[in-house]
Amino acid sequence: MEVECLALKDLTSPRKKSFPLELEEEEDGGQSEQKENICTDRRRSTPLKSAESPVPPFLIIRKGSTPDLAHITPIKHTVLAEPWTPTANLKMLISAASPDIRDREMKKVLFRPIENEKEKPASPEAAVEDAEVEDTCQFEAAEEEDDADKKPSRKQKSLGLLCQKFLALYPDYPPQHTPIWISLDEVATSLGVERRRIYDIVNVLESLMIVGRIAKNSYTWYGRQQLEATLEDLQRRGRQQGYHLQMELSTEAREAGQGCEDDGVEGDAGNAGANRKDKSLRIMSQKFVMLFLVSKTQTVTLDTAAKILIEESQDSSSHSKYKTKVRRLYDIANVLTSLGLIKKVHVREERGRKPAFKWLGPVEFQNSGNAVTQPGVTQPITREDIINLKMSRHASFNIAPTSVGVQRQVSSAPSTPRREPTGLLNQPVDYSIKTSSSNAVHRLNFENITEIRPTAAQQTPACSSTLPPSSTHRTLLAPSPHPEHLFTNSASPHCLAYLPSLSQPSVVMLYRTPEQPEVQRSSGSEPEEGRKRRREEGEEEEEEEVSKKKGTSGLEECDKARERAEVSSRTSPDRPAGLSREQALNDISYGSSNAPAQPSHYLYVPNNAGLNGFNFLLSASQSPAGLTLPPSSVPTLPIPYILVPSSALPHHHHYPLVASGLQQQGSDPHNKLSFSLPAVMSNAHFMVGTAPFGLAAASDVGRSPAPSPSTPEQSRMYGSAAGASRSPSGSWQTVSVNTPEPLTPHTPKETTPSASKAFFQTPGTLGSVVSAVPAARKRGSAQRRLDVGHPPPTC
DNA sequence: ACTTCCCGCCAATCT
DNA sequence: AGATTGGCGGGAAGT
Numbered sequence: 020m021e022v023e024c025l026a027l028k029d030l031t032s033p034r035k036k037s038f039p040l041e042l043e044e045e046e047d048g049g050q051s052e053q054k055e056n057i058c059t060d061r062r063r064s065t066p067l068k069s070a071e072s073p074v075p076p077f078l079i080i081r082k083g084s085t086p087d088l089a090h091i092t093p094i095k096h097t098v099l100a101e102p103w104t105p106t107a108n109l110k111m112l113i114s115a116a117s118p119d120i121r122d123r124e125m126k127k128v129l130f131r132p133i134e135n136e137k138e139k140p141a142s143p144e145a146a147v148e149d150a151e152v153e154d155t156c157q158f159e160a161a162e163e164e165d166d167a168d169k170k171p172s173r174k175q176k177s178l179g180l181l182c183q184k185f186l187a188l189y190p191d192y193p194p195q196h197t198p199i200w201i202s203l204d205e206v207a208t209s210l211g212v213e214r215r216r217i218y219d220i221v222n223v224l225e226s227l228m229i230v231g232r233i234a235k236n237s238y239t240w241y242g243r244q245q246l247e248a249t250l251e252d253l254q255r256r257g258r259q260q261g262y263h264l265q266m267e268l269s270t271e272a273r274e275a276g277q278g279c280e281d282d283g284v285e286g287d288a289g290n291a292g293a294n295r296k297d298k299s300l301r302i303m304s305q306k307f308v309m310l311f312l313v314s315k316t317q318t319v320t321l322d323t324a325a326k327i328l329i330e331e332s333q334d335s336s337s338h339s340k341y342k343t344k345v346r347r348l349y350d351i352a353n354v355l356t357s358l359g360l361i362k363k364v365h366v367r368e369e370r371g372r373k374p375a376f377k378w379l380g381p382v383e384f385q386n387s388g389n390a391v392t393q394p395g396v397t398q399p400i401t402r403e404d405i406i407n408l409k410m411s412r413h414a415s416f417n418i419a420p421t422s423v424g425v426q427r428q429v430s431s432a433p434s435t436p437r438r439e440p441t442g443l444l445n446q447p448v449d450y451s452i453k454t455s456s457s458n459a460v461h462r463l464n465f466e467n468i469t470e471i472r473p474t475a476a477q478q479t480p481a482c483s484s485t486l487p488p489s490s491t492h493r494t495l496l497a498p499s500p501h502p503e504h505l506f507t508n509s510a511s512p513h514c515l516a517y518l519p520s521l522s523q524p525s526v527v528m529l530y531r532t533p534e535q536p537e538v539q540r541s542s543g544s545e546p547e548e549g550r551k552r553r554r555e556e557g558e559e560e561e562e563e564e565v566s567k568k569k570g571t572s573g574l575e576e577c578d579k580a581r582e583r584a585e586v587s588s589r590t591s592p593d594r595p596a597g598l599s600r601e602q603a604l605n606d607i608s609y610g611s612s613n614a615p616a617q618p619s620h621y622l623y624v625p626n627n628a629g630l631n632g633f634n635f636l637l638s639a640s641q642s643p644a645g646l647t648l649p650p651s652s653v654p655t656l657p658i659p660y661i662l663v664p665s666s667a668l669p670h671h672h673h674y675p676l677v678a679s680g681l682q683q684q685g686s687d688p689h690n691k692l693s694f695s696l697p698a699v700m701s702n703a704h705f706m707v708g709t710a711p712f713g714l715a716a717a718s719d720v721g722r723s724p725a726p727s728p729s730t731p732e733q734s735r736m737y738g739s740a741a742g743a744s745r746s747p748s749g750s751w752q753t754v755s756v757n758t759p760e761p762l763t764p765h766t767p768k769e770t771t772p773s774a775s776k777a778f779f780q781t782p783g784t785l786g787s788v789v790s791a792v793p794a795a796r797k798r799g800s801a802q803r804r805l806d807v808g809h810p811p812p813t814c
Numbered sequence: 815a816c817t818t819c820c821c822g823c824c825a826a827t828c829t
Numbered sequence: 830a831g832a833t834t835g836g837c838g839g840g841a842a843g844t
Binding site: 173176177178213215216235345346349350353374 | 817818819820821822828829
Binding site: 215346 | 838
């Protein structure tokens with residue numbers, strides 16, 4: 020088959036982004052329904068739709084908007100402050116192209132595959148399903164095409180999809196030292212959704228330390244750097260709190276029918292103390308994850324989770340509470356699914372099948388490896404135990420969450436983001452980077468900046484430290500055999516790279532042409548994310564076997580292992596199996612070992628406007644001019660895509676890129692953009708037109724051991740980014756490489772299976788988007804206060 | 815009919 | 830006081 024596109028499918032979403040005005044107009048907006056789209060307002064407001072006069076409007080807009088933004092996002096301001104930057108140019112150029120068309124086309128063509136992947140299981144395999152899928156696709160396509168006509172369809176607005184889009188904006192493994200700022204406002208705007216939805220996503224991401232709150236409207240993106248450590252920590256906490264026991268009991272006991280009492284009773288008491296935060300999605304998310312981590316089967320039914328959570332939350336157990344809890348769990352599950360951490364399955368129980376989720380993430384952590392996986396197995400559980408557990412749990416309950424809460428509070432202070440004592444926050448905000456060039460700085464200034472260089476040199480051996488053998492490479496420049504190093508977004512099938520200088524959060528996507536079926540299949544090149552929903556149905560069966568209730572220890576282990584293996588092999592879950600994952604990555608990023616020669620394509624997507632305006636940079640090694648891509652893979656659309664012949668990408672050199680699609684504008688002559696993709700990450704520069712942009716490279720490896728202040732455990736996981744990666748085939752090189760290893764020396768902990776990649780950019784910073792519209796907040800004004808009080812929690 | 819979960823009201827919090 | 834967060838649950842889309 021031909022090329023598989025990656026994953027950004029989601030990006031496609033119809034909404035528009037912020038930008039400029041010009042671009043967007045009609046389409047999705049068309050849907051009346053969508054209240055969410057903020058853009059709408061904007062659009063209307065914006066007089067100019069026409070793409071033509073790109074520049075001026077652009078600028079103007081930005082400026083204008085800036086002020087508004089100012090109050091909103093402090094951070095941003097700073098960034099924004101800078102007037103114009105090369106980025107702007109870029110944007111302009113890009114935007115110049117007719118956005119609408121571009122977008123659509125892009126979506127249709129490029130993304131479609133992604134979408135498909137996403138939704139369905141890997142393409143090849145799922146022949147059967149394909150039929151279905153296609154339908155779906157077509158369906159979707161149809162919808163998208165005529166924006167006007169169709170409405171978004173509920174699925175398209177799903178939290179999971181939205182989350183994927185969100186995730187696609189940032190690198191899984193950002194360079195440690197260069198924090199990526201996220202402005203919720205901007206993100207919401209760019210994704211075309213109302214803020215409320217972003218909160219949902221961010222809250223769960225925060226629970227996993229994928230993002231950290233800095234201040235109002237400001238978050239820092241940590242990516243998956245700390246994920247493993249966080250999970251480990253959660254696992255530990257889960258055990259401490261006796262969740263494993265509960266899991267077992269829950270089923271039985273509850274079924275027995277008593278869960279209520281405790282709940283009710285405690286609830287009241289607990290309530291008093293508990294505030295809003297205790298019910299927080301964030302906390303719920305952590306608990307939910309804990310359940311998986313301590314579960315033998317790693318499968319948790321919604322029912323069980325809801326019940327357990329209800330208990331804890333001290334809510335009275337009313338049916339309504341249950342329902343509410345379940346709703347929330349779905350929300351959480353959606354984002355976890357997008358992260359590739361869980362997947363939906365059904366468990367069969369005596370009475371029938373129940374919806375459940377299966378953990379796809381890591382379960383065993385090196386450090387703790389110890390007891391880890393066998394949580395509940397041995398102990399016979401007694402009612403007393405449970406009680407004790409509960410008690411302890413409650414007591415501690417707050418603790419866990421608290422930490423978060425506290426953290427937040429601290430952070431919530433209007434503080435200047437950079438300043439905060441890192442120690443308090445867990446966030447690794449390491450401004451004190453030893454590197455000569457502080458990334459932080461770059462980061463902040465992204466737009467203007469020209470180059471960020473990761474100092475490769477920096478990597479101090481000392482720091483780097485311990486790593487698992489596998490992750491030996493921390494080499495910056497050297498082509499690493501590991502695909503991981505590429506800036507791939509592990510979660511997603513595609514690799515993403517962020518080009519910092521680009522105005523908007525730009526994403527570079529790599530997708531390889533999958534020649535080999537096997538690759539796809541095995542590697543699961545498909546994004547896990549993508550597959551989720553669709554596959555649920557299909558795959559579920561497998562999972563079903565899992566009976567939650569009992570697991571024999573030994574067996575279960577095997578089972579688990581088996582399952583995991585399966586999963587990894589079949590779906591290419593990124594994170595779950597280290598190896599598989601790596602492979603997957605490899606496949607993805609390089610043609611994959613399997614597919615040796617295949618060049619991968621680059622997609623450069625400047626999402627300035629929120630993903631609507633997609634700009635792609637595709638590198639097709641095959642196609643000389645880059646123009647000829649496999650038909651299937653690349654549409655001849657007027658879409659603005661930039662093709663970069665892989666051959667063209669020598670390491671360390673700049674190469675000309677061919678941009679197509681831009682022409683659409685007609686006015687724009689610039690078909691060529693020159694990019695310099697740095698072989699070396701550190702030095703990578705992105706050039707657009709004349710202006711060079713610096714790529715933020717993931718830069719070297721970790722320089723400082725623990726950038727993050729956070730708990731030691733957490734800090735361990737950094738992958739450093741190293742710069743250049745190149746495909747084995749040598750087809751191209753790009754950017755970032757990371758060292759896979761965890762930097763922290765001290766704990767030899769887990770190997771980070773994935774280390775990763777590096778590019779990134781701060782979307783937030785970019786702000787461009789933002790600028791465009793403050794718009795969306797209807798709520799503020801609208802906020803209506805009805806007198807209606809709500810009833811106190813019933814009991 | 816049941817499952818999933820979007821949407822946005824509105825209260826708690828923060829500025 | 831106004832803005833930001835985010836709990837919550839109605840009710841509709843999807844199955």
